[in-house]
Structure formats: structure tokens, C-alpha cells
Amino acid sequence: MMDPQAMADACAAAMLRDDASTRSLGITIDQIAPGQARASMEVRPHMANGHGMCHGGLLFTLADTAFAFACNSYNQRVVAQHCSITFLRPAKVGMRLEAFAAQRQRTARSGLYDVVVREAGGADIAEFRGHARALGQRFFEEPAP
Amino acid sequence: MMDPQAMADACAAAMLRDDASTRSLGITIDQIAPGQARASMEVRPHMANGHGMCHGGLLFTLADTAFAFACNSYNQRVVAQHCSITFLRPAKVGMRLEAFAAQRQRTARSGLYDVVVREAGGADIAEFRGHARALGQRFFEEPAP
Amino acid sequence: MMDPQAMADACAAAMLRDDASTRSLGITIDQIAPGQARASMEVRPHMANGHGMCHGGLLFTLADTAFAFACNSYNQRVVAQHCSITFLRPAKVGMRLEAFAAQRQRTARSGLYDVVVREAGGADIAEFRGHARALGQRFFEEPAP
Amino acid sequence: MMDPQAMADACAAAMLRDDASTRSLGITIDQIAPGQARASMEVRPHMANGHGMCHGGLLFTLADTAFAFACNSYNQRVVAQHCSITFLRPAKVGMRLEAFAAQRQRTARSGLYDVVVREAGGADIAEFRGHARALGQRFFEEPAP
Numbered sequence: 001m002m003d004p005q006a007m008a009d010a011c012a013a014a015m016l017r018d019d020a021s022t023r024s025l026g027i028t029i030d031q032i033a034p035g036q037a038r039a040s041m042e043v044r045p046h047m048a049n050g051h052g053m054c055h056g057g058l059l060f061t062l063a064d065t066a067f068a069f070a071c072n073s074y075n076q077r078v079v080a081q082h083c084s085i086t087f088l089r090p091a092k093v094g095m096r097l098e099a100f101a102a103q104r105q106r107t108a109r110s111g112l113y114d115v116v117v118r119e120a121g122g123a124d125i126a127e128f129r130g131h132a133r134a135l136g137q138r139f140f141e142e143p144a145p
Numbered sequence: 146m147m148d149p150q151a152m153a154d155a156c157a158a159a160m161l162r163d164d165a166s167t168r169s170l171g172i173t174i175d176q177i178a179p180g181q182a183r184a185s186m187e188v189r190p191h192m193a194n195g196h197g198m199c200h201g202g203l204l205f206t207l208a209d210t211a212f213a214f215a216c217n218s219y220n221q222r223v224v225a226q227h228c229s230i231t232f233l234r235p236a237k238v239g240m241r242l243e244a245f246a247a248q249r250q251r252t253a254r255s256g257l258y259d260v261v262v263r264e265a266g267g268a269d270i271a272e273f274r275g276h277a278r279a280l281g282q283r284f285f286e287e288p289a290p
Numbered sequence: 291m292m293d294p295q296a297m298a299d300a301c302a303a304a305m306l307r308d309d310a311s312t313r314s315l316g317i318t319i320d321q322i323a324p325g326q327a328r329a330s331m332e333v334r335p336h337m338a339n340g341h342g343m344c345h346g347g348l349l350f351t352l353a354d355t356a357f358a359f360a361c362n363s364y365n366q367r368v369v370a371q372h373c374s375i376t377f378l379r380p381a382k383v384g385m386r387l388e389a390f391a392a393q394r395q396r397t398a399r400s401g402l403y404d405v406v407v408r409e410a411g412g413a414d415i416a417e418f419r420g421h422a423r424a425l426g427q428r429f430f431e432e433p434a435p
Numbered sequence: 436m437m438d439p440q441a442m443a444d445a446c447a448a449a450m451l452r453d454d455a456s457t458r459s460l461g462i463t464i465d466q467i468a469p470g471q472a473r474a475s476m477e478v479r480p481h482m483a484n485g486h487g488m489c490h491g492g493l494l495f496t497l498a499d500t501a502f503a504f505a506c507n508s509y510n511q512r513v514v515a516q517h518c519s520i521t522f523l524r525p526a527k528v529g530m531r532l533e534a535f536a537a538q539r540q541r542t543a544r545s546g547l548y549d550v551v552v553r554e555a556g557g558a559d560i561a562e563f564r565g566h567a568r569a570l571g572q573r574f575f576e577e578p579a580p
Contacts, residue, residue: 018194079235088540311492347495373495375518
């Protein structure tokens with residue numbers, strides 16, 4: 001059986017290989033573990049909305065990215081079905097944001113993950129909850145035992 | 146009293162003036178009315194995620210943008226408190242997406258809006274529901290009656 | 291092929307036959323159609339919570355019941371996966387409440403339904419959104435064409 | 436300043452005094468602490484729905500009750516604004532269910548709480564998340580320091 005951490009690393013590598021969107025937003029995957037991921041992003045001027053704060057959609061995108069890497073860490077391709085986000089505080093231009101995704105529930109086909117978006121070393125910015133569903137596909141063949 | 150449509154137009158103009166994020170994502174506001182907005186976006190290659198589909202965060206961002214313009218159409222600055230999205234079908238690179246936001250409930254301080262994201266002339270891609278809360282500020286002084 | 295309205299009626303009858311909970315709460319199913327249902331309930335004194343209003347859980351239960359009858363109207367057993375409710379106004383003891391469930395999206399295996407809870411002839415009390423998933427079972431054999 | 440645990444106990448007592456609904460459903464409040472509560476309920480035959488499982492609305496009601504006692508533990512009357520529930524497994528007649536509510540976020544006016552519904556000594560049945568908002572009222576006068 002493959003080591004769970006090695007599997008999580010290999011899944012993240014497979015995800016990143018084809019992933020243009022994360023890169024183009026300046027999101028980096030800083031840590032990965034089975035059922036967990038940490039992603040980060042700096043709020044740049046072009047991310048500010050009409051109220052002068054980071055567009056809520058980009059806070060969601062950061063959280064959703066951490067969620068995607070956390071739930072795809074078991075060599076089972078899963079996709080998001082339903083997600084919700086609660087905005088706690090505005091994130092200002094220049095802030096460095098970190099998103100911590102952690103698995104809360106996991107069954108054969110579905111999973112529930114919580115993600116906190118936080119200013120690095122600071123206050124919580126948003127709470128995200130994601131529902132994932134397995135597609136019945138793998139990222140790679142696992143070595144025979 | 147100011148004409149509701151003129152007010153909605155003026156609010157949208159005020160929102161857009163300072164809004165770098167919408168522009169940088171290639172989102173346009175195509176229509177505005179009291180409590181309603183339509184926004185659109187083309188899925189470009191750099192928006193694709195590791196599964197080869199538009200990053201869910203960017204679908205959310207399109208919906209959230211339509212929501213923001215719809216709920217900010219009454220010359221009362223409101224912000225998103227809590228939003229949820231259900232992903233129905235993947236959106237592929239090259240698709241033109243439209244988001245239709247419509248008010249469902251509105252009280253003195255809070256509002257509830259539904260947004261459908263649809264391939265232009267095609268199938269529904271996502272359903273979004275947004276909860277807004279008024280900040281107690283205006284975009285501009287209204288002309289005396 | 292079976293008439294859609296006859297099928298919806300037959301599904302509701304099958305649901306009600308075994309359903310003790312709806313009866314014990316005084317909820318009645320007043321109307322049924324393919325993808326739609328209307329249920330009602332009176333707020334009785336024993337339903338009031340510590341703030342002197344109808345317990346939010348019972349408002350949810352009324353909405354969830356209308357949702358269940360609406361999504362189970364196609365002779366496919368479906369169950370609720372995820373539901374959310376927004377409380378708009380308190381419901382007082384003595385009020386007659388109606389819940390209107392309507393289908394918003396439906397695919398082979400899943401469905402999305404909106405339910406409004408309203409004081410009969412009065413204001414909206416709550417907005418509910420339910421996600422359903424098919425179990426792959428039927429209520430009854432359909433007559434051969 | 437009043438001891439936080441004594442305050443939580445006094446709030447729960449004030450809530451229970453007027454609360455007919457919790458009693459009539461057979462829900463008991465088993466534990467209370469600042470920002471936390473545990474409630475329990477047995478699934479009785481009259482709670483079963485048309486699929487032969489506990490009505491999802493009553494699972495919600497149990498979770499919502501634990502949430503209400505947790506968020507009302509600071510001598511500030513708060514009400515639920517928006518709640519969501521994810522159903523993980525059916526709860527059968529005869530099961531004893533426990534709901535554990537814990538505060539996740541709290542600001543001056545609003546709070547976010549997570550509740551797990553679990554079979555006593557068994558598996559998780561549902562995950563609930565509740566958003567609370569303060570009314571600006573107290574349960575009782577606090578003794579002068």
C-alpha cells in the first residue's frame with residue numbers, strides 16, 4: 001500500500017501540472033497532507049472591488065483551491081458539489097492570506113471540508129465549507145503491493 | 146424621488162469606477178435594474194483548473210459580481226455576508242458564461258439574491274444564493290425632491 | 291407512460307402511508323404536482339421556543355416536508371443531502387404557515403428545490419433550499435405502456 | 436464580572452423556563468458552557484418519515500436547539516439567521532442522538548457555530564452550521580461588580 005503522505009504529494013503534483021488558474025491568481029500550495037492543504041495568496045491591487053477590499057470571489061477562490069487540494073489527496077478524483085462561504089472581515093490590498101483546509105467527514109463517495117481564510121499571523125477573514133463528490137477516477141496507477 | 150432605474154445605473158457606475166477586480170477577470174456588467182444584474186465572462190485558458198474545467202472559484206466570482214451589482218442598486222452600500230454555490234455542470238474553456246442575479250427578499254438591512262450561471266444560449270452551470278447586509282452608507286447624495 | 295400528475299399523486303400517497311412524523315406535527319400536504327408541493331401547519335403553543343416564537347427547527351421541518359414531497363414526485367425515491375434555511379421573520383403562536391416547494395434544477399441523480407414558508411395570506415417567514423439525491427429505488431411498479 | 440459558566444447556566448435556565456418546544460420533542464439539554472451546548476433526543480416511532488427514518492427536520496431541530504443554547508450563553512439574546520445541515524447517515528427509530536454545538540467565530544453582533552449530530556457512542560448522523568445575530572437584549576440584569 002502506498003504511503004498516505006506520498007500519495008497526497010503525488011496527487012497535488014498531478015493537480016498542479018495542469019492547473020493554470022491557481023498560478024494565474026498567484027495562489028501557491030504551501031502544504032499538503034491526507035485530507036489537508038494550506039494555500040496562500042497576496043491581495044494585489046487588481047483584486048480590489050468597488051468597496052476597496054479584496055473581491056469576495058477571490059477569497060472564495062483561495063479557499064476553494066485549498067479545499068480542492070485537500071479533498072483530492074487520496075488518489076480519487078473528486079469535484080466540488082456545493083460550497084458556502086461566510087465573510088467575517090474585509091481583506092485589504094497588500095494582505096497575505098492563508099487558507100487552511102481540513103477534512104471533517106469522508107465516506108466512500110463524498111466528503112465535507114472546512115476551510116478558514118486568515119490574514120497571515122492575523123485575524124480570520126472567512127469561513128468556507130465544501131462538499132465534495134468522487135468521480136470514480138484516479139490520478140495515477142498505484143504500485144502493486 | 147430619484148427614478149429607480151436611474152439610481153441603479155448611477156450605483157453601477159459608482160461601483161465600476163473603483164473596481165479593478167471585475168475588469169482584470171474580464172467580467173462585464175451587461176445589464177442593471179433595481180435588484181437585478183447580468184454579468185458575463187468568457188472562460189479563458191488561464192482559468193482552467195487541474196480537471197481541465199473553469200476553476201469553481203471563478204464561476205463563484207462571476208456570480209458574486211452579478212449579486213454585488215444587483216444588491217447595490219438602491220444607493221445603499223451593502224456587502225455580502227454569506228453565499229453558497231451549487232455546481233451543476235463543468236464549464237469548459239472557450240465558453241461564454243452569463244450570470245443572472247435577481248432579488249428574492251429585501252428588508253431594511255438585509256437581502257437575499259439568487260444567481261444562475263448559464264452558458265450563453267445553453268445549459269445552467271451553477272446556482273448561487275447570496276445574503277447581503279447594508280452598511281448604512283450611500284454611494285452618492287440623492288437630489289432633493 | 292404514466293401521467294405525470296397521477297404519478298405525483300401516487301408517490302405522495304405512498305409517502306404518506308408510512309409517514310408518522312408529518313401527522314404528529316400537524317403538517318398536511320395540501321397540493322402536489324410534478325416537482326411541486328404545498329404543505330401547511332399551524333403554530334401551536336407547544337411549538338414555541340424560549341424567545342416566544344415558533345422553534346426554527348419546526349419551520350425547517352415544514353419546509354423540509356414540502357421539499358420531500360416535491361422531489362419524490364417522479365417515482366424515484368430521493369433523499370435530502372444538504373439543506374439550508376434563512377429566517378426572515380418570527381412566526382408567532384396561532385399563525386397558519388404554508389410552505390411552497392418548487393423544483394429549480396433536476397438531473398438524473400440530483401435535484402435542487404426552493405421552498406418559501408409564508409404566513410397564510412401574509413408575509414414570508416423563511417426561505418429554504420434543498421439538495422436531493424436519488425437512491426435508485428422506486429415507490430411502485432409503473433404499468434407497462 | 437459574572438463567572439462565564441454561571442452566566443451560561445443562568446441563560447440556559449432562562450431559555451428553558453419559557454421553552455415548550457424542546458420539551459414537547461423530548462429534547463434535553465445535557466451540558467452547557469460558554470459557547471457550547473450538548474442536547475440529546477431519542478428517535479421515537481412518531482418521528483419516522485416515509486422512508487422509515489427520523490424526519491430530517493427533527494434532526495435539524497435537535498441540532499438547532501443545541502446551537503440556540505450555545506449561542507445564547509453570554510447573556511445576549513441572539514437568534515438564528517441562517518442555518519445549513521448536511522445529512523450523512525439515516526437515524527433509525529430507537530436511536531439515542533446527541534448534538535454537540537461549539538462556537539467557531541464570534542464578533543460583537545454575530546456568531547458562527549458548528550453542530551455535530553451523532554448516535555450516542557456511534558457514528559455521525561449530520562453536520563449543521565448556524566449563523567446567529569444578536570438582538571441587543573439581555574436575559575437578566577448582571578450583578579454590579
